[in-house]
Amino acid sequence: MTESFSNAARETQYEDAEDAQASIRALSPWATAVIGLLLGGQVSLFSLALLSIWSVMDKIIGPAAVEKQTETWSPFGLGHWHITPDVGLLIIVMICSGLGSFVHAATSFASYVGNRRMYASWIWWYLLRTGIGMALALLVYLLLRGGLFAGEMDGRAANPYGFAGIAGLCGLFSKQATDKLREVFDTILSTRGDGDSKRFDKLGETSGHDRFQSSNPGESP
Template sequence: MTESPVGAGYARTRDIIVTVVLLLALTALLVIVLVQAWPPAPGVAPDGGTEPPARATTVELFGWSPTLSRETSLFVVVMTAGALGAVVHVLRSFYWYVGNRALRRSWLMMYLLLPFVGALLGLIVYLVLRGGLTSPTGGASDVNPYGIAAIAALVGLFSRETSEKLRSVFGTLLAQAPAGRDQVLAPRITAVEPAGGPVGTVVALHGTGLGSATAVRFGAAQSRITDAADTLVRTAVPPGATTGPPVVITPAGPVTAPAVFTVD
């Protein structure tokens, strides 16, 4: 399959600044929404007992004052927490790639869309938990907002792992879908950066289908992968490495780079 040249270049300073501003603005917005939509806690009755939480509450969002039922508030909290978890993942990955001067423009769209993926995954997991782990006679007042917010945030933070777990679980229950051209890409290496260096040099191998890579060989020496994505594998040149094309080890088999890496 021919690799698209769209977004293949490195991100420019302007791209990085715009992305940072958008991510910080989104983070601030999500925090405000989470705080405003948080369901009220149960009150204290005059006799010292606990009153049930209010069924509805009015929130203030930039001049908009909607009244949300407790059930609606829980939905908003779950989606917001899932998006915040995804933002944490995005910011961590973003500063790592920017700091190593390896951020490509094709990743920027993923960074901007990942919070929405985290929000939707958090909502899906919440629906699964509410449908299977709570009493059918229970209501929204029985749900601990701290617990579901924490779960949703972790789902957003580990959105890829959550998707893979859901796929593995339901893959055993449902019929396997036939593999399409956009589902399975044979592992392939298209570039090696840099072209050479001493032991300890951080090497980036670009390509497709590399997300499941487990190790990289430089001659007879094998190194541990420090970062793996579908289009990028990063590792360090191990002691004992020799000059030659690096070989990425994947479950589908070894993949040899088209270029030689020179060990100084």
């Protein structure tokens, strides 16, 4: 009986310590509001930019387009860009990947804020998520255009809807895509030795102090 009471007391103390640590690491309300506003501004910016560039692309690669035609694009009045079909596709890919990254980041943000588990240590994850998705989508696009479709089509013959959809999925599932690519290249480019064993302070190494603070660390957003 005494042992059960002592175990219950230790569990209560451990839960209180975890709650105290969580309150310290929790993101402040104003910082949470700033991230939410940034996400809202991001989707508005990308949506308007997509509508703007798509109307230009219709003139370049549409049914009435003239070969080697270029159009002038003025995004939000910030200068005048001369857009070719290839450049327009690159812009569409980057914008759509940004929209996909927004869906991922906004869904995670809403879930963690709703569960009161939004911690300050994840701020950079949300700030860099869009850039990671855009970079990954751009690399996939270059791989498809330079590898699978090399010599078969130019910018005017490419289907912007297909590449826009692929870019959006790259942004939405950038984490899964990078994990899978890592598995593939670890298999293809396997080495005899383990170079990581000679590198110290890796992310997977957890000190005893960190293990005491949290025996069940939070998952990635």
